[in-house]
Ligand SMILES: Nc1ncnc2c1ncn2[C@@H]1O[C@H](COP(=O)(O)OP(=O)(O)OP(=O)(O)O)[C@@H](O)[C@H]1O
Ligand SMILES: *[C@@H]1O[C@H](CO)[C@@H](O)[C@H](O)[C@H]1NC(C)=O
Ligand SMILES: *[C@@H]1O[C@H](CO)[C@@H](O)[C@H](O)[C@H]1NC(C)=O
Ligand SMILES: *[C@@H]1O[C@H](CO)[C@@H](O)[C@H](O)[C@H]1NC(C)=O
């Protein structure tokens with residue numbers, strides 16, 4: 001009885017052991033790989049497992065086949081009558097093609113009696129068959145092909161299809177690669193096998209219903225309910241009892257790489273899910289995987305490129321602004337005389353201060369070198385806002401450019417910008433005469449011969465301007481600072497005609513006296529009308545200045561105002577004329593020439609116009625074609641200072657006095673005058689370099705006391721006298 005009691009326990013134990021064995025057995029009947037690293041696959045042909053765990057069936061080399069099989073076979077048939085059990089497979093794949101629309105040949109999942117496909121061919125045979133065993137019942141394989149090449153031999157439907165194959169490659173059912181999603185199962189979505197997009201395939205075989213389902217979907221998408229292919233086929237007639245599972249692939253004439261990223265299999269149940277988060281990464285597209293360096297370099301290079309482009313754009317805009325010019329239709333005729341601002345900008349190295357030659361009343365003068373012609377130039381920048389009169393002025397400049405005389409500074413041309421006019425002159429290497437007369441720090445004083453030659457040269461230039469050119473050109477601003485010296489120390493008259501600039505475009509109710517106090521003929525104060533004889537007057541002062549080395553209005557050691565003409569006349573009356581000759585010459589001068597030029601200077605700067613010679617006569621005196629002028633004592637009995645003083649301090653006359661009294665700087669535009677605290681106050685707008693100086697207070701000479709005049713701020717200005 002006791003023994004009988006043990007029997008159920010023993011049965012229980014046996015049953016338990018059997019259960020365990022079946023559990024172990026069923027454990028062997030399934031797997032799920034998210035990587036192929038470390039697996040014992042049977043590989044042949046081109047198939048390899050890459051270091052990062054990809055199963056690479058073909059590697060891009062042409063006409064190759066590759067196989068990868070699970071090393072051990074599975075039992076597919078149920079004993080005793082040998083029907084094939086249900087099984088399920090899923091796998092993740094990707095196909096890379098150089099040209100995705102012509103590619104070959106695809107990947108086949110295969111359940112086969114053998115792993116030995118050595119007799120199979122590559123290319124369209126997919127490594128599964130050769131040219132004489134397609135469909136041979138002794139092949140004993142079942143496959144699902146992902147076919148990327150259309151082959152007439154196997155009645156392929158297209159070059160992007162999924163097929164179910166039995167013992168050969170002529171599919172029993174096939175469909176264009178794609179899927180039906182669960183939201184709208186009637187709509188078919190194409191999928192391109194060769195897109196190198198990661199996709200998943202599910203294969204299910206129901207052993208009872210003898211039904212094969214194949215489903216495809218992009219990775220990240222759950223398995224669609226509606227399969228792509230469904231075929232009823234009894235695999236019992238195909239498969240052997242024990243069969244291997246694996247992949248086969250081949251390449252033909254097109255470079256392609258076939259990858260399997262993950263794989264799962266199960267007998268008698270759905271295929272285990274593949275953990276898609278753990279799948280190995282595909283190599284980058286393209287024949288050569290790009291290096292990490294490039295991954296860094298390319299964004300950097302792109303950024304640099306964008307930066308460079310941006311900078312270039314900004315520079316181009318700045319450049320256009322920088323080189324912007326004003327050019328109008330009427331200028332076309334002056335074309336040859338027009339310089340581009342860009343050329344001038346480069347010639348003067350961007351108007352650098354180191355190229356600044358000097359600052360004159362009209363603006364700054366820069367030295368430059370035109371790169372094209374290797375011509376040395378001096379560029380004068382004149383700020384000028386008035387558009388009015390610009391045409392006339394440019395016409396004048398151009399016509400002046402046509403003036404050619406060895407004692408004139410050649411004007412090469414001009415350039416116009418907004419609010420600015422640039423005049424391009426011949427470069428004078430020795431600078432202006434006033435510097436040679438007064439700033440003697442590093443220069444030897446001018447010799448008598450040089451001075452005489454300069455005077456003759458300027459006289460001949462003025463004669464040319466007044467009489468020898470097709471029309472009379474007045475200089476209107478003769479003074480040593482407008483006389484430049486060339487390499488041979490020849491005097492060259494510059495700035496001619498420039499005074500005209502301020503004549504144009506002004507109120508016709510007012511007239512202007514343009515010029516520099518000290519050199520302005522007294523009649524200009526009354527008539528405001530420049531004539532050749534007003535130029536002669538300035539020339540006379542200029543001659544006296546060059547010989548005496550003194551400014552037209554100077555200060556004596558006692559602080560008194562010294563008017564150069566009065567001072568020379570005084571010496572003349574006392575018979576000591578030659579004593580006025582510049583002491584810096586230390587007596588080294590030609591007495592005849594000195595006496596001639598002094599007399600000529602006095603004659604030219606006579607207050608009475610009718611006593612002044614014209615330039616032709618001046619030239620004749622200098623060339624000794626005429627005997628030296630004889631100064632009539634009666635004519636010479638004037639005194640500029642007293643002339644001025646006799647007029648008293650009637651504010652109305654102050655403007656007149658100013659032209660006679662002179663000023664080292666230029667005159668401002670007088671807009672009104674009054675007497676305040678016994679001191680005459682003159683209002684004038686001063687044309688400084690760029691800015692209007694506004695109202696300045698001027699103290700003129702108080703009744704003969706020789707008080708110094710102040711112009712605050714001291715600047716180069718012009719005088720204007722209302723004719724009304
Ligand atoms: N062609 C030139 N070659 C060399 N230096 C020049 C030339 N033109 C002018 N300069 C220099 O530039 C300085 C300024 O010239 P600018 O003629 O403008 O002034 P300014 O003679 O003092 O007054 P103004 O405006 O009445 O002419 C001159 O003193 C001279 O040194
Ligand atoms: C891999 O499988 C083959 C065939 O079953 C076997 O001979 C071999 O020993 C296995 N190797 C390893 C490392 O498991
Ligand atoms: C591909 O594999 C074949 C066979 O293993 C080999 O000869 C060939 O060099 C490989 N090609 C590349 C590009 O790795
Ligand atoms: C094999 O046996 C199963 C039951 O075990 C049965 O359903 C099936 O019809 C049999 N198949 C054949 C071909 O006899």
Ligand SMILES: *[C@@H]1O[C@H](CO)[C@@H](O)[C@H](O)[C@H]1NC(C)=O
Nearest residue numbers: 044114115116117118119120
């Ligand atoms: C594969 O089969 C061929 C002939 O069919 C045979 O020569 C070869 O040895 C076999 N290879 C293996 C590894 O069994």
Ligand SMILES: *[C@@H]1O[C@H](CO)[C@@H](O)[C@H](O)[C@H]1NC(C)=O
Nearest residue numbers: 132133134135136137138139
């Ligand atoms: C099928 O293959 C076997 C073995 O390779 C061969 O003997 C047989 O003749 C083939 N059958 C046909 C129809 O080609």
Ligand SMILES: *[C@@H]1O[C@H](CO)[C@@H](O)[C@H](O)[C@H]1NC(C)=O
Nearest residue numbers: 158160176178188189190191
């Ligand atoms: C899908 O592909 C087939 C064959 O290439 C084509 O005829 C069809 O128009 C495609 N359908 C869509 C929706 O792209």
Ligand SMILES: *[C@@H]1O[C@H](CO)[C@@H](O)[C@H](O)[C@H]1NC(C)=O
Nearest residue numbers: 204205206211213225226227
């Ligand atoms: C095949 O798909 C159909 C339609 O969804 C389904 O009814 C059937 O059960 C599937 N068969 C297998 C073997 O999964």
Ligand SMILES: *[C@@H]1O[C@H](CO)[C@@H](O)[C@H](O)[C@H]1NC(C)=O
Nearest residue numbers: 172173227228229230231232
């Ligand atoms: C092929 O598959 C389609 C889609 O599942 C199915 O509708 C058709 O009946 C199948 N054809 C064959 C011959 O099995």
